[in-house]
Amino acid sequence: MFKLKPLLFCCFTMAASTALAKSDSVDINIDVQQPGAVLNKNIYGQFMEHLGRGIYEGIWVGEDSDIPNQDGFRLDVLQALRELKVPLLRWPGGCFADEYHWRDGIGPRDERPRTVNSNWGGVIEDNAFGTHEFFAFAELLGAETYVNGNLGTGSPREMVEWLHYMTSDADTTIVRERKKNGREKPFKVDYFAVGNESWGCGGNMTPDYYADLYKQYSAFLKAPEDNMPKFIASGGTDDQTEWTRTLAEKVKPSWSLRMDAISHHYYTIPTSDWEVKGSATGFPEEEWFSALHRTLRIEDFIEENIAILDELDPEKKIGFYVDEWGTWYDVDEGTNPGFLYQQNTLRDAVIAGLNIHVFNRYAERVQMTNIAQMVNVLQAMILTDKEKMVLTPTYYAFKMHIPFQDATYLPVSIDNTPEYNHGDASIPAISASAAKAKDGNVYLSLVNTQLEGEVDVTLDEVKQVQGQVLSSEKMDEHNTFEQPENITPKAYSVSVKNGKAVVTVPAKSLMVLNLGQL
Numbered sequence: 001m002f003k004l005k006p007l008l009f010c011c012f013t014m015a016a017s018t019a020l021a022k023s024d025s026v027d028i029n030i031d032v033q034q035p036g037a038v039l040n041k042n043i044y045g046q047f048m049e050h051l052g053r054g055i056y057e058g059i060w061v062g063e064d065s066d067i068p069n070q071d072g073f074r075l076d077v078l079q080a081l082r083e084l085k086v087p088l089l090r091w092p093g094g095c096f097a098d099e100y101h102w103r104d105g106i107g108p109r110d111e112r113p114r115t116v117n118s119n120w121g122g123v124i125e126d127n128a129f130g131t132h133e134f135f136a137f138a139e140l141l142g143a144e145t146y147v148n149g150n151l152g153t154g155s156p157r158e159m160v161e162w163l164h165y166m167t168s169d170a171d172t173t174i175v176r177e178r179k180k181n182g183r184e185k186p187f188k189v190d191y192f193a194v195g196n197e198s199w200g201c202g203g204n205m206t207p208d209y210y211a212d213l214y215k216q217y218s219a220f221l222k223a224p225e226d227n228m229p230k231f232i233a234s235g236g237t238d239d240q241t242e243w244t245r246t247l248a249e250k251v252k253p254s255w256s257l258r259m260d261a262i263s264h265h266y267y268t269i270p271t272s273d274w275e276v277k278g279s280a281t282g283f284p285e286e287e288w289f290s291a292l293h294r295t296l297r298i299e300d301f302i303e304e305n306i307a308i309l310d311e312l313d314p315e316k317k318i319g320f321y322v323d324e325w326g327t328w329y330d331v332d333e334g335t336n337p338g339f340l341y342q343q344n345t346l347r348d349a350v351i352a353g354l355n356i357h358v359f360n361r362y363a364e365r366v367q368m369t370n371i372a373q374m375v376n377v378l379q380a381m382i383l384t385d386k387e388k389m390v391l392t393p394t395y396y397a398f399k400m401h402i403p404f405q406d407a408t409y410l411p412v413s414i415d416n417t418p419e420y421n422h423g424d425a426s427i428p429a430i431s432a433s434a435a436k437a438k439d440g441n442v443y444l445s446l447v448n449t450q451l452e453g454e455v456d457v458t459l460d461e462v463k464q465v466q467g468q469v470l471s472s473e474k475m476d477e478h479n480t481f482e483q484p485e486n487i488t489p490k491a492y493s494v495s496v497k498n499g500k501a502v503v504t505v506p507a508k509s510l511m512v513l514n515l516g517q518l
């Protein structure tokens with residue numbers, strides 16, 4: 001007998017109202033019956049480069065510093081990052097990676113060479129933070145590791161020997177050297193990339209030339225089977241697709257040629273003009289809107305690249321990673337232009353939420369992303385000023401999404417979402433993403449992109465509605481060293497009556513709600 005399956009959709013009805021616009025009503029359906037891919041925890045990965053105060057001061061202060069530290073790593077930052085449950089760290093760059101010679105960063109610190117960081121401010125790099133310090137830091141955080149190799153100014157031999165130094169247990173001279181430097185066991189390298197932005201700072205290459213070099217280098221990159229990293233090829237940026245196509249056509253993974261992923265970069269620049277990018281604070285509505293509008297374009301770019309992979313790699317052996325993303329503004333006044341130091345506001349938290357929603361939707365291929373960068377650089381989690389530290393709205397956005405790490409994606413459909421219009425352009429007023437977490441609860445992440453107009457969300461058939469909301473009256477609300485708690489997430493809950501609850505999503509906000517076991 002034909003029987004209708006019970007619809008296990010969880011239905012939500014929203015009514016948006018603004019002072020200016022009439023109320024809209026929105027339905028959100030979470031399809032708990034059609035779980036998608038696991039959201040690899042490394043979608044929430046972080047990038048740390050030898051750039052400005054990103055590592056030196058931001059993470060590493062040295063054992064002799066007055067700033068309280070553990071083995072040279074500042075304790076306040078370490079503690080904050082532990083609470084963030086950082087799943088993955090990418091190091092040493094970025095553009096820096098293609099000038100980094102790993103041998104400069106091993107052995108007694110006072111004997112390490114002094115070099116110039118020619119990409120970022122031309123400052124002296126004393127190499128105090130090197131391979132051993134990176135892995136010690138990752139181990140303190142319990143994070144996986146992603147090492148970016150030097151294709152630009154290195155050689156196959158240099159790259160091969162670095163991987164051997166890190167991963168091997170054989171009784172070779174190089175492994176003996178690692179042991180002499182204090183590390184008996186091999187380090188765990190989870191990911192290894194061959195070059196960075198090879199279309200630009202990594203060597204101004206064509207995709208064809210890079211693909212050939214990738215094949216050459218990777219033929220020699222060996223590691224023990226039980227400590228084999230995933231190998232990553234440097235891909236394109238923005239709306240480029242030719243890097244993905246060329247790599248997928250020319251590099252056919254085999255036993256001697258590994259390419260586990262191609263990595264794309266996408267930065268959000270409010271004005272789209274690299275000369276005058278827009279300010280991190282004190283910006284007009286125009287730039288609130290344009291930043292959100294531009295950030296959402298990443299979805300088209302991911303979709304276009306994944307379509308190419310679906311055509312050329314139907315078995316889905318090759319991942320599509322985004323190992324650099326985030327906002328990029330004009331540097332804060334009075335700071336070194338080469339240090340990329342910018343404040344971080346509610347706008348950044350909303351942008352983080354929007355990007356996370358996109359990445360979750362494509363999690364089958366997008367198994368890793370790294371926000372740029374973790375401390376003191378671009379869209380940072382944490383800002384420091386010597387001994388002072390402050391947590392940014394982006395930090396809280398990531399913290400609110402911890403339950404999404406390794407959760408199972410649940411499709412969300414939003415009908416009749418109101419549009420946020422500005423000038424000739426518009427974006428959806430509401431963005432959402434849902435997942436079933438490892439604790440069995442369903443979590444819903446919501447963003448209201450509008451500067452005005454809260455949205456009432458009616459939830460049906462829920463067990464509970466408990467979570468957090470990040471919002472403020474001011475669109476550029478931010479924390480400072482003097483006032484570190486101007487903006488922090490606030491607890492949010494509503495009572496559930498007969499399975500029904502009404503949630504009010506404030507204007508310019510990010511919410512993450514635990515809806516219980518559905």
Ligand code: AHR
Nearest residue numbers: 093094095096196197372
């Ligand atoms: O994150 C800053 C820089 O942006 C990186 O070094 C580079 O890869 C990109 O251009």
